[in-house]
Amino acid sequence: MxxxxxxxxxxxxxxxxxxxxxxxxxxxxxxxxxxxxxxxxxxxxxxxxxxxxxxxxxxxxxxxxxxxxxxxxxxxxxxxxxxxxxxxxxxxxxxxxxxxxxxxxxxxxxxxxxxxxxxxxxxxxxxxxxxxxxxxxxxxxxxxxxxxxxxISVSKPDNSALFVVASKSHRDQATEEYINKYQTKDSKSAGSSLKFCLVATGEADVYPRVGRTMEWDTAAGHAVLAGAGGRVVRFDDHSPLLYGKEGYANPFFIAYAPGVELKEA
Structure with a gap:
């Protein structure tokens, strides 16, 4: 192939x-x-x-x-x-x-x-x-x-005024607390893997996911974001998010445009 x-x-x-x-x-x-x-x-x-x-x-x-x-x-x-x-x-x-x-x-x-x-x-x-x-x-x-x-290409983020996108159906207190660690100019909720694509087009700077996902939820959006210059890393240690894991379950992660100063979990 x-x-x-x-x-x-x-x-x-x-x-x-x-x-x-x-x-x-x-x-x-x-x-x-x-x-x-x-x-x-x-x-x-x-x-x-x-x-x-x-x-x-x-x-x-x-x-x-x-x-x-x-x-x-x-x-x-x-x-x-x-x-x-x-x-x-x-x-x-x-x-x-x-x-x-x-x-x-x-x-x-x-x-x-x-x-x-x-x-x-x-x-x-x-x-x-x-x-x-x-x-x-x-x-x-x-x-x-x-x-x-x-x-498409990711944004050149301004860390004093970031645009954050988060899950529409799973936006909970833990997510809000993490988002509040950043200086944001705006925040919006979106469903599905569209959140990766909003970062990929520069419509958002960072997408944190503090919640359960599976690899089929994220792989296509991850590929699109990577092809636009973005990155996806684990929430805990900021190492790359990898695929083919046992049971195909993901850890928490952050998808972002390079230049975003990631905050600690």
Whole structure:
């Protein structure tokens, strides 16, 4: 598998999954179930997962696939793997708030190297190109022909007036206490992996996550941010956030534009 082969496939699958998700989102009602970890799952999660998984397995049969909605994949391990969250931000979807995304990423030797984040209700799509640089695409989102591609880059932060973005559904007291360690000019909440993309485009300077996430929640956004010059580090010791961990669970982390003076946990 080459990056040149990978990017058109994951871009197209993200768009196709987005169409399926929006078809269900715009319906009068949809089914919501509760998984064993007490998190919600909808028919949109399952339909998007089936579409993306079939597409990736057909295109790249030799690559390990880890996906949120297939529990059997969570016990598999490999140095190189594709990782998918077919609908990141299920609570945003259920509450019809729009901040949900399709996430598809490639991880190599512990690092997300390529990825796509598509927010169908927001009409925004971000991905890494084959050369590793990240872009935002605008236009009609044709499945086969990319629209206008704008290379994105992180901000040059002013530590006396930072813009912080945090989780919309999980913004708790611990998060507020950490944010208050910075001098901020503004703060906003956003759902799903869009928070990584807001840092990647320079719309925010730092995104701290003091709460539970899984690797499929973060890998695609991490890849997009890295391709825009950003970084993602562990909350506790500021070492790089790595992937392929046991159970695919993340520690707390901070995503940021270089130049942000990170505060201690």
């Amino acid at each position: 080459t990056y040149d082969a990978l990017i058109p496939v994951i871009r197209r699958l993200a768009l196709e999954a987005g169409d399926k998700i929006m078809e269900i989102y715009e319906a009068d009602d949809f089914d919501v179930k509760v998984k064993s970890d007490s998190s919600p799952v909808t028919e949109a999660d399952e339909a998007a997962d089936a579409l993306i998984s079939a597409g990736l397995r057909a295109a790249f049969p030799g690559i390990l696939l880890v996906t949120e909605e297939q529990a059997a994949s969570h016990s598999e391990k490999g140095d190189t793997f594709l990782i998918v969250d077919p609908l990141d931000g299920t609570k945003e979807f259920i509450n019809r708030r729009g901040d949900f995304t399709v996430n598809i990423a490639l991880v190599e030797n512990g690092t997300p190297t390529r990825g796509v984040v598509y927010a169908p209700a927001r009409g925004r799509m971000f991905y890494t190109q084959a050369d590793g640089r990240s872009v935002e695409e605008t236009g009609a989102f044709d499945k086969d022909t990319p629209g206008v591609l704008t290379e």
